[in-house]
Amino acid sequence: MKIQLQLEYVAFLILGIFAFSRTELSWWWFAGLFLAPDISMLGYVVNNKVGAFFYNLFHHLGLAIVIYVVGTALSLPYVQMIGAIIFSHSAFDRILGYGLKYPDSFQNTHLGKIGNDKK
Numbered sequence: 001m002k003i004q005l006q007l008e009y010v011a012f013l014i015l016g017i018f019a020f021s022r023t024e025l026s027w028w029w030f031a032g033l034f035l036a037p038d039i040s041m042l043g044y045v046v047n048n049k050v051g052a053f054f055y056n057l058f059h060h061l062g063l064a065i066v067i068y069v070v071g072t073a074l075s076l077p078y079v080q081m082i083g084a085i086i087f088s089h090s091a092f093d094r095i096l097g098y099g100l101k102y103p104d105s106f107q108n109t110h111l112g113k114i115g116n117d118k119k
Contacts, residue, residue, distance in 0.1 A: 005094070005111070006094075006095050009091045009092075009094040009095045010091075010095060012087070012090075012091035012094075013088055013091040013092055015087070015091075016084050016085075016087040016089075016091055017030075017084075017088055019068055019080070019084040019087065019088075020080075020084035020085065022072075022080070023071075023077040023080045023081050025077055029081055029085075030081075030084075030088075033081075033085050034085060034088065034089055034092075035089065036089075037058040037059055037086055037089045037090065038058075038089075040054040040055045040057065040058035040059070041055055041106075042054070043055060044106060048103055048104060048105060049103040051101070051106065052101040052103040052106075053103070055100075055101050055106075056100045056101055058086065059086070059089070059090045059093060059100060060086075060090070060100070061087060061091070064083050064084075064086035064090060065083065065087065066083070067082055067083035068080050068083025068087065069083070070083075094111065097109075097111055097112070097114055098111070098114060099111030099112070
């Protein structure tokens with residue numbers, strides 16, 4: 001099942017890259033901002049609950065789709081870019097096993113435990 005999920009997220013990553021290509025913006029934007037959603041981890045400085053909220057907000061595939069569609073509908077390529085990057089980044093994270101976070105611990109995700117305490 002794990003490989004099947006990873007392959008699904010590979011397809012999502014390819015879709016996100018395709019979506020970005022439709023913006024006609026420079027690929028430097030994509031490369032430079034690909035890791036930007038991880039700024040949301042700064043919420044963990046406050047506590048696990050705040051950290052999980054912001055991490056999940058910035059890694060939510062549905063929200064990324066809404067942002068991209070709004071950008072497309074309003075002909076705003078930079079808004080499309082934000083949606084495509086969030087979507088692509090989130091898919092990439094999930095390929096690596098980093099899922100949405102539960103508020104009890106950064107290591108506890110909807111895809112299972114991550115880190116050294118994988119039990």
